[in-house]
Amino acid sequence: MSQKRIAIFGSTGSIGTQALDVIAANPALFSAEILTAQTNDTLLIKQALEFKPNMVVIGDEKKYATVKDALAGTDTKVWAGEQALEDVAAMDCYDMMLAAIVGYAGLKPTLKAIEIGKPIALANKETLVVAGDIIMRKSAEKKIPIIPVDSEHSAIFQCLVGEGKNRIEKIILTASGGPFLGKKPNFLVNVKKDHALQHPNWSMGAKITIDSATLMNKGLEMIEAKWLFNLAPEQVQVLVHPQSIIHSMVQFEDGSIKAQMGLPDMKLPIQYAMAFPQRISNDFPRYDFRKPASLTFEEPDIKTFRNLALAMEALKQGGNMPCILNAANEIAVYAFLRNRIGFLDMTEVVEQAMNKLPFIANPTLEEYFETDGEARNFAASLIHM
Ligand code: NAD
Ligand code: MG
Numbered sequence: 381m382s383q384k385r386i387a388i389f390g391s392t393g394s395i396g397t398q399a400l401d402v403i404a405a406n407p408a409l410f411s412a413e414i415l416t417a418q419t420n421d422t423l424l425i426k427q428a429l430e431f432k433p434n435m436v437v438i439g440d441e442k443k444y445a446t447v448k449d450a451l452a453g454t455d456t457k458v459w460a461g462e463q464a465l466e467d468v469a470a471m472d473c474y475d476m477m478l479a480a481i482v483g484y485a486g487l488k489p490t491l492k493a494i495e496i497g498k499p500i501a502l503a504n505k506e507t508l509v510v511a512g513d514i515i516m517r518k519s520a521e522k523k524i525p526i527i528p529v530d531s532e533h534s535a536i537f538q539c540l541v542g543e544g545k546n547r548i549e550k551i552i553l554t555a556s557g558g559p560f561l562g563k564k565p566n567f568l569v570n571v572k573k574d575h576a577l578q579h580p581n582w583s584m585g586a587k588i589t590i591d592s593a594t595l596m597n598k599g600l601e602m603i604e605a606k607w608l609f610n611l612a613p614e615q616v617q618v619l620v621h622p623q624s625i626i627h628s629m630v631q632f633e634d635g636s637i638k639a640q641m642g643l644p645d646m647k648l649p650i651q652y653a654m655a656f657p658q659r660i661s662n663d664f665p666r667y668d669f670r671k672p673a674s675l676t677f678e679e680p681d682i683k684t685f686r687n688l689a690l691a692m693e694a695l696k697q698g699g700n701m702p703c704i705l706n707a708a709n710e711i712a713v714y715a716f717l718r719n720r721i722g723f724l725d726m727t728e729v730v731e732q733a734m735n736k737l738p739f740i741a742n743p744t745l746e747e748y749f750e751t752d753g754e755a756r757n758f759a760a761s762l763i764h765m
Contacts, residue, residue: 381658385473387414387498389465389489390480392423394585395503395529395646399478400427402651406660413474416465416481416489419443425450432456434473437464465489470496476654478529479504482587483710484752487511491745497522501653503529505604506710510703511748512607526608527653532601533608534649535627535640540609541657543632551609552629552637553601554621555680556581558593561622564684571723573716581624581644590713594726595680599691600709603702606695613695618688620678625667643667686727690734699741700751701734707755708733715763729759 386403390396391412403410412431417424418439428436428451437459438447444460451458459468462485469477469492477493478501479486486504491511493500495518502508508515519526528534532553540548559578560568576593577586584592591597602616624644631637642648643665651660682689687709694701712726721729733755740747 381409381655383408384410384475384654385413386410386501386654387469387474387477387493388412388480389414389416389469389477389486390418390482390504391415391427392417392420393480393482394583394588395480395650396478397423398647399480399650399654400431402647402654403431405662406651406655409660410654414468414471416468418481418485421446421450428454428456435459435468435471437461437468439465466492469493472496474498476501478650478654479507480529482506482585484510484707491515491518494518494522494524497524499524500526501529501650502526503650505530505600506706508604508607509600509706510752511745512603512702514745514748516607516610525656527656528604528608529646529649529653530601530604531644531646531649532628533605534652536605536609536630538640538652539628539630539638547633548609548611548615549631549633549635550615550617551605551611552617552619552631553598553605554624554626554628555595555598555618556592556624557620557622557678557680558595558597560593561620562681565724568684568723573719576716576723580622582646584646586717587710587713590716590726591709594687594723595682595685596687596691596709596713596726596730598680599688599695600706602691603695613692616695618680620680621675623673623675625673625675641667687730690727690730694734697739699739700737700743700748701739703743703748703751704733704737704755705730707752708759711756711759711763721763729762732762733759 412433414435415433416437421443435457441460448458469489476499479490480503483506487507490507626639629639694705708730712729715721
């Protein structure tokens with residue numbers, strides 16, 4: 381494999397920094413061509429000095445001068461602002477985009493990369509939740525792969541290697557259950573952000589950690605899976621598996637089930653997506669079946685964790701409903717992280733947005749953008765932000 385030039389959009393986040401660890405461990409295979417961050421100028425500068433990318437983008441324009449000054453005398457070009465993310469994504473200087481921005485903000489740069497025919501390693505699940513039909517259609521037109529980084533979807537992708545056109549009966553997305561597995565609403569009503577930010581198995585960015593605690597993350601992943609693997613809503617099942625060893629499973633039409641397993645470590649799906657179809661050796665810790673441990677499974681409690689039920693509803697309705705769900709959820713999660721609303725209020729905000737905003741069965745890209753904006757405004761008006 382010749383050296384692949386990776387554009388990491390969201391290089392200062394949990395996925396981005398782990399991707400840079402993978403690049404640092406495999407300098408013959410990968411280089412960092414573009415790095416982007418929203419606000420963390422200090423880390424972006426440090427990364428640029430170490431990885432010597434062609435370009436960096438700092439989203440927050442107020443930090444442009446700081447980054448520019450720190451990188452003066454290097455060959456790294458510095459850009460700033462939201463539009464720069466799209467402009468840089470549209471440049472033909474890299475081989476693959478790792479889409480690791482969190483939330484709706486990742487959609488437009490990813491679209492640009494697809495439009496110029498760049499393969500995508502996709503961590504940013506919200507992109508598919510918001511506009512999965514358009515993303516999948518455009519990537520098919522350009523004949524470029526969207527290789528999932530999300531561990532469940534990477535698991536399914538890996539189970540499908542070599543299966544050709546063999547029909548999938550269903551996929552089983554595993555969920556850890558998050559920190560509040562087994563808890564009821566009378567407990568959840570008092571949950572504060574510090575507790576919700578303690579995930580039992582994974583260390584991740586704040587937004588996805590809260591989504592994991594509410595099970596919204598699993599709902600977003602159901603929608604993500606529908607698009608990635610071209611499934612009907614009924615073919616996507618969720619199963620709680622608290623040990624997070626089986627990362628997901630595929631059941632084929634002959635009843636045979638394949639699972640992909642390993643210790644929970646995002647570096648594995650990140651490097652798999654970046655190196656696909658090759659596997660890269662590493663010294664990450666291995667799961668040992670001889671150690672006494674049992675793998676357990678249970679149904680998700682969607683009566684308590686109503687976000688998952690709402691996401692299932694959005695998945696079933698399709699159209700712009702997942703976009704409404706996602707936008708309202710982003711507003712709700714950030715409000716919860718700022719202690720503005722309670723844990724269960726997040727569900728209320730999403731549900732009210734889904735009830736209130738006009739449904740569009742086959743939205744254009746422009747209508748997705750409008751829906752996102754309207755749903756955000758509506759959600760924010762509920763919170764009085
Ligand atoms: P994070 O919060 O740790 O990092 C987010 C990155 O995006 C940062 O580099 C930040 O600078 C950038 N960013 C934030 N807001 C931005 C904006 N408005 N415009 C441009 N850039 C912006 O998030 P993360 O945990 O690394 O997650 C990134 C994505 O990957 C999410 O969509 C998440 O759902 C998905 N994902 C993460 C994990 C994980 O283990 N962390 C696992 C599976 C999927
Ligand atoms: Mg996941």
